[in-house]
Amino acid sequence: MDFLFDFLTSIFVQFQSPTLGFLIGGMVIAALGSNLKIPNSIYQFIVFMLLMKIGIKGGIEIRGADLSAMFLPAVSTVIIGITIVLIGSFVFSLLPGIKREDGIATAGIFGAVSASTLAAAMVLLEEEAIFYEAWVPALYPFMDIPALILAIVLANIHLKKQNEGKDSKVDVWGIVKESLRGSALSALILGLSLGLLTNSESVLESFYEPLFRGFLSVLLLVMGMEAYARLNELRRVAYLYAVYAFIAPIMHGLMAFGIGYIAHVTVDFSPGGVILLSVMAASSSDISGPPTLRGAIPSANPSAYIGSSTSVGTPIAIAVCIPLFIALAKVVFDL
Amino acid sequence: MDFLFDFLTSIFVQFQSPTLGFLIGGMVIAALGSNLKIPNSIYQFIVFMLLMKIGIKGGIEIRGADLSAMFLPAVSTVIIGITIVLIGSFVFSLLPGIKREDGIATAGIFGAVSASTLAAAMVLLEEEAIFYEAWVPALYPFMDIPALILAIVLANIHLKKQNEGKDSKVDVWGIVKESLRGSALSALILGLSLGLLTNSESVLESFYEPLFRGFLSVLLLVMGMEAYARLNELRRVAYLYAVYAFIAPIMHGLMAFGIGYIAHVTVDFSPGGVILLSVMAASSSDISGPPTLRGAIPSANPSAYIGSSTSVGTPIAIAVCIPLFIALAKVVFDL
């Protein structure tokens, strides 16, 4: 009862948070046919800024952090990413009318992580003054990369079975390298290194940090417009993708919450960290995952996984999962 | 005497204000053939930011505002926009060598509003610490849209008369929709909605507000360069356009000042509000008006209305009208 009340209040507050407002605003103006557009270069720069901020801040914190406290959470993120892909692939294989590699690719996208969703959660935690270890957001590649690789491997095994003749080995290291070279992970790792190795507090505090919240608002606007624009893609594929994309974020997040809770009990992982871990699990990749999959599983239909992730998965993760996990944490950890 | 002195002082101060400095600077470097350019995406983003700031701030203020106090000013803006177009069309119809639809389109542009001029006035009011209701700038569509629509309707009635045969009805609702979908009004309305419906103070104060003044300086630089670049267009059309563009802003502003004064007396409309209303009237559309007219009155010569507005109207509105109305307000309202 109390939990339900807390949750509903939290949802209500969240709906008044500008974070969510910008996302929904983007969807609404796109639906109304607005010609407003955020220039592509601004969008790219914003993504760069957000990831640099996450990276630098994480790097600075890791400098002074107890590495052993990071170990379990880091391992957990890997496990969560892999589990999501395995479960998702299995579920899709049971559903009718779903091409095998399309299902695997979609599971891969939901195993991977959305940086914008993660950033939205960070802002909300700061607004609610819930503490988290600054290195937690920087863990996201540990979930992202294994999930994408596993999906690619699974799809290739499947395709190999289909056409016995052609034997195409999966170049795992090649995929890892391509992921790390992608603009998103490059920025994050660059930021991490700068945070770790240089005295980057001043530039963080004078630039990357104060602009974070504002740039995030613009990014969420873009994401909202994109969510609407991609609905068409979703319409072309089986409606079961939409169902999956609706339910999966909540399930994945709850699973991660449980695993995070264990880390809380064992290595004193912070409640805020547990929330962020859950949000990572709930989120689905919208920026870097799709091109990776499109390159590595060419025969998978991008409309399936992009539509599911961008048009349903991300809005659900931001609008439902973030307030849900915050509310849950308040009850569970008695915040 | 005193007024003249105040006015001259105000003009002098204004000429030292960076706001005007950037406008003039832009004109000068363009005239000197500088290759400096502000990238298009930056320009678009700046316009977005300024309109979001006006919108969010307006929306927040409307939340707590006395709606009845807004009614008269809102109605006044509509009346002012319409009156400007009617007078302008009539004046141009009396002038020799002016094609009918060119005159109507030019009157329409001067009835419409320039967001950059409005933003410049806002910054100057803040510098002079003159109060205005934050919802006033958000009234600008009430002047902009009716003025553009009226011009389009008038032009089409005229064209219909000319070629009796072809009966082309004007799709008023279509034009309104297109206006609202334009990037400028979309951003403003999005901002208004976010201000009204979400707790957007934090993002306003951490991002949109602190960057406002700086981004405006860049925008005015662009406007100055554009004013010079468009002088060529003005040279191709009758010099009477330049005369109109020189006189009209002052006349329109004074008319609006009078109407605003009535609102001051009757519903306690603030002196700052009266100034902003006058500046809106004095300003002429430079961003969203031209393409609307070009699409809806294809046979009107864009060199006429764009040249008049961008190369003469906007510089006059910023350099002459803003200090004039501030000086006037100081005398009239005894500030």
Add this chain to the structure above:
Amino acid sequence: MDFLFDFLTSIFVQFQSPTLGFLIGGMVIAALGSNLKIPNSIYQFIVFMLLMKIGIKGGIEIRGADLSAMFLPAVSTVIIGITIVLIGSFVFSLLPGIKREDGIATAGIFGAVSASTLAAAMVLLEEEAIFYEAWVPALYPFMDIPALILAIVLANIHLKKQNEGKDSKVDVWGIVKESLRGSALSALILGLSLGLLTNSESVLESFYEPLFRGFLSVLLLVMGMEAYARLNELRRVAYLYAVYAFIAPIMHGLMAFGIGYIAHVTVDFSPGGVILLSVMAASSSDISGPPTLRGAIPSANPSAYIGSSTSVGTPIAIAVCIPLFIALAKVVFDL
């Protein structure tokens, strides 16, 4: 001994400064094949912002400055620029396997100034709380333009000698005009004028100044990536270019330090000013110099001068020269 210790400490601190970190970070991620890219429009806007900041601040300071105190330093910058080009051209003419005009162009680039290197030095001086006259950075055209013009004149004299028949006079005034019209100097001079003539403190303090350090970090990232990308060009030309590019910045800087020291003794030029003068001398043009030379000395091989400057000269100037001159100043001026 003490000096060496100071210098090494300073180098060590500098290596932890984010300024240098971003430069090296850019080189490393480019070497690793990262796809991270800073959009071109963002880069252009950042350069604009940095030069406007230097200009406005310089202009404001000149307003109240003792012009006679500026005279000697200004003359010194001209002399330094010219001397660098003369020495460089002479040195290259002695080296084997170097085409005459390629050597002259390279000397010209090293006589010219890099705005990003200069900005990096400014940030470091501010971090170390070493005072400098705000008009010093604005002196940079006094070194930049004479150096480029001299190189162009020398190259043309040489080419004229080669093919007696064709007499091509060098249009010095044309080159000066083109330089001043270039986007970099236009922005600087615009900023200077605004600083001198308008009350631009507010916009400087609310916008250009707070964003300076952050934007510089992004610029240095771009410079680092560019340095790596241009290494290929360097490989195509004689390795002596790399040797020159390694040694010259240090020599030029030390020479300028000496001249600056004289100005310190005679007209009380600040130690920070001496450092900045040395950094200008040590730096080599990376933005505006190359296209100027490419246009004016078409037969000179751009791989030679761009490779030397961007891939070796700039990193050496930032990573070695800035800390070296700061350390030197601490000893010499007993800071």
Add this chain to the structure above:
Amino acid sequence: MTLHKAEKVVIITEKLILKGVCEIIEACGATGYTIVAAGGKGSRNVRSTSDRALVIEDFANVKIEVIVKYKTMAKNIMEQVAGKYFENYSGITYVEDVEILRPKKFNND
């Protein structure tokens, strides 16, 4: 694979009317089109490429290319676009012979 003769219609005009031009192209039965941002100079004006601030972005140029199988369709598109727009808006149109690989892609039969 063999190559098949086809026609490429090119239209260079103002961005403002892009939507209308594309509607004509689709109505004429073309299976697709390609758009490129352009600047240029013609009888009316110099239109800048999109790299500097375009205060009125819709006045930049676009270049639209349409591959169609038959000359008649090509001419139809050209005439409709020119007839509807080129009195009041800047623009030119021309057609070139090309050879395509997979004719079925350009079929709307």
Add this chain to the structure above:
Amino acid sequence: MTLHKAEKVVIITEKLILKGVCEIIEACGATGYTIVAAGGKGSRNVRSTSDRALVIEDFANVKIEVIVKYKTMAKNIMEQVAGKYFENYSGITYVEDVEILRPKKFNND
């Protein structure tokens, strides 16, 4: 100077596979290529030009032009690109006759 017959191959496809397409072009022996950012509409989708935020930038279009001296090389490039990519990725390819000024520039003989 006289003009010499040559062929211009045009490939319009997704940016994502640009690298692979360029490798094929070079492997076939072409001496260069030119790339232009493009948007468009085809059988698969509307692809936006690069001016609005492309959340997935690799899905924008590019137009690649290659001048080669002989039709056989032209056909070779077209067939390899189409064969390798056009089943799973959007794309079209066509070829045009052109005349070039300095044939040596396009020689790889």
Add this chain to the structure above:
Amino acid sequence: MTLHKAEKVVIITEKLILKGVCEIIEACGATGYTIVAAGGKGSRNVRSTSDRALVIEDFANVKIEVIVKYKTMAKNIMEQVAGKYFENYSGITYVEDVEILRPKKFNND
């Protein structure tokens, strides 16, 4: 309406010399031209498209197209541009046959 034969000259070269190339085009009597931003690879270098930070922007490529009515004018433009610039700057030029709708637009007679 009937279509009329004409020539399309294409010049792909460095942005730095765009102004000079356009002057030649106008001096030769062409009525207009169209410019598109381009990247590419040729004998000299890889030139990036304009989307990543171009520290030296003038070194990007542009593609310039000029429609002229007669082959002589086409050749004249090509030879002048190549003669003046292509020794020291990157660039290629070629010409194609096209058919235009309204020949008067391309007249400078």
